[in-house]
Amino acid sequence: MIIQPKTRGFICTTAHPEGCAKQVQQQIDYVKAHKKLSGPVNVLVVGASTGYGLASRITAAFGAGANTIGVFFDKPAEGARTASAGWYNSAALEQAAAEQGLKSFSIVGDAFSDSIKTKTIDLIKKEFGTVDLVVYSVASPRRTHPVTGETFSSVIKPVGSAYTNKTMNFHSGEVSTVTIEPATEDEVRQTIAVMGGEDWGMWIDQLQEAGALADGATTVAYSYIGPEVTHPIYKDGTIGQAKNDLEKTAIALNEKLNVTGGRAFVSVNKALVTQSSSAIPVVPLYISALYRVMKEKELHENCIQQMYRLFSEHLYNGGVAAADGSHLIRIDDWEMREDVQTEVMKRWSNIETANVPELADLAGYQDDFFNLFGFRTEGVDYEADSEPAVDIPNLV
Ligand code: NAD
Numbered sequence: 001m002i003i004q005p006k007t008r009g010f011i012c013t014t015a016h017p018e019g020c021a022k023q024v025q026q027q028i029d030y031v032k033a034h035k036k037l038s039g040p041v042n043v044l045v046v047g048a049s050t051g052y053g054l055a056s057r058i059t060a061a062f063g064a065g066a067n068t069i070g071v072f073f074d075k076p077a078e079g080a081r082t083a084s085a086g087w088y089n090s091a092a093l094e095q096a097a098a099e100q101g102l103k104s105f106s107i108v109g110d111a112f113s114d115s116i117k118t119k120t121i122d123l124i125k126k127e128f129g130t131v132d133l134v135v136y137s138v139a140s141p142r143r144t145h146p147v148t149g150e151t152f153s154s155v156i157k158p159v160g161s162a163y164t165n166k167t168m169n170f171h172s173g174e175v176s177t178v179t180i181e182p183a184t185e186d187e188v189r190q191t192i193a194v195m196g197g198e199d200w201g202m203w204i205d206q207l208q209e210a211g212a213l214a215d216g217a218t219t220v221a222y223s224y225i226g227p228e229v230t231h232p233i234y235k236d237g238t239i240g241q242a243k244n245d246l247e248k249t250a251i252a253l254n255e256k257l258n259v260t261g262g263r264a265f266v267s268v269n270k271a272l273v274t275q276s277s278s279a280i281p282v283v284p285l286y287i288s289a290l291y292r293v294m295k296e297k298e299l300h301e302n303c304i305q306q307m308y309r310l311f312s313e314h315l316y317n318g319g320v321a322a323a324d325g326s327h328l329i330r331i332d333d334w335e336m337r338e339d340v341q342t343e344v345m346k347r348w349s350n351i352e353t354a355n356v357p358e359l360a361d362l363a364g365y366q367d368d369f370f371n372l373f374g375f376r377t378e379g380v381d382y383e384a385d386s387e388p389a390v391d392i393p394n395l396v
Contacts, residue, residue, distance in 0.1 A: 070105075287365060
């Protein structure tokens with residue numbers, strides 16, 4: 001069938017298999033064109049099918065020649081409905097890994113559940129023995145607790161008081177003012193339960209208890225801080241509270257792993273267009289202005305450039321992981337550079353619908369958004385018939 005994008009707000013309900021495959025190949029080509037990484041060897045990526053998790057898996061597999069297991073929550077095609085983008089991405093990744101002779105497996109299911117953890121650990125023990133890197137890159141709106149059975153929902157809201165700022169409809173480029181009411185205490189609690197560190201901690205504990213974690217293993221999860229203008233909705237908001245909890249988990253895990261020479265970090269990454277970030281109010285306008293400034297200064301990076309830098313400058317190749325023994329790795333350093341932020345904020349104060357094309361990179365934002373679903377990819381014939389039912393090789 002001919003697959004076209006069908007968008008509803010910040011969601012696209014279709015995905016293009018060839019477009020997704022091409023983009024995975026572009027990421028693979030990027031890491032292969034760079035210096036080989038000194039590690040890792042055997043890797044588990046939880047949340048591995050899109051965004052930062054996918055780029056982490058590609059960097060490990062094709063930058064270091066690592067064996068990888070990817071855990072993710074994606075749907076196959078059904079009838080006239082296409083699979084989700086993460087499904088097509090993972091199919092392409094598995095295919096490329098097999099061609100390269102790498103051991104590579106995919107597990108589709110709820111990473112928050114005990115059954116998926118057990119299935120993954122069994123697979124690690126059977127195929128790898130142990131893993132020496134665990135990347136935790138889950139971004140989810142919901143989590144069912146494996147012990148209590150309670151289902152939590154995360155919200156993106158300020159904490160304490162209402163927040164008013166500019167926001168943008170990234171399809172039309174229309175800038176408007178949005179006011180977001182503060183979260184209730186229970187919403188904060190639930191957001192921490194979904195996006196905080198508890199599940200990451202459970203993964204590491206269960207891997208360790210099962211003897212599936214190599215001595216000296218590294219684990220990393222991802223966070224965002226960003227500029228003051230977004231603090232009320234991000235850093236100081238519900239999601240920021242969850243990220244504080246993630247940082248506390250990193251400190252606790254670091255202590256546990258240190259006993260066998262291991263380490264745990266939170267890597268603070270750059271703001272990028274992903275399925276998760278496009279759902280946050282205000283952020284798409286900030287990202288558009290940021291893209292414009294970073295592109296003008298030739299500092300722009302996407303997920304794969306960020307992840308290659310994380311692995312090559314911090315985690316491997318003799319890099320210093322985090323400054324002063326901190327648990328935080330800052331690969332948002334270019335985004336947060338003073339000259340970049342000064343220019344973005346200058347634009348922010350003047351930005352309105354009429355001058356968006358001049359002050360921000362709306363076209364770049366839109367391209368990245370459609371790219372997430374395999375659309376607007378160079379070299380793909382979108383008028384051609386496409387088979388939506390694609391198998392993921394090595395799906396366990
Ligand atoms: P994303 O939406 O692209 O990826 C999320 C991944 O989680 C997907 O692979 C999805 O399948 C998986 N997932 C979701 N629910 C799952 C479940 N129940 N079980 C198994 N897998 C599940 O998100 P992203 O933007 O790459 O975010 C990853 C991490 O990076 C998050 O912690 C996010 O806060 C952080 N981060 C994002 C940005 C940004 O700008 N996008 C910046 C800094 C940090």
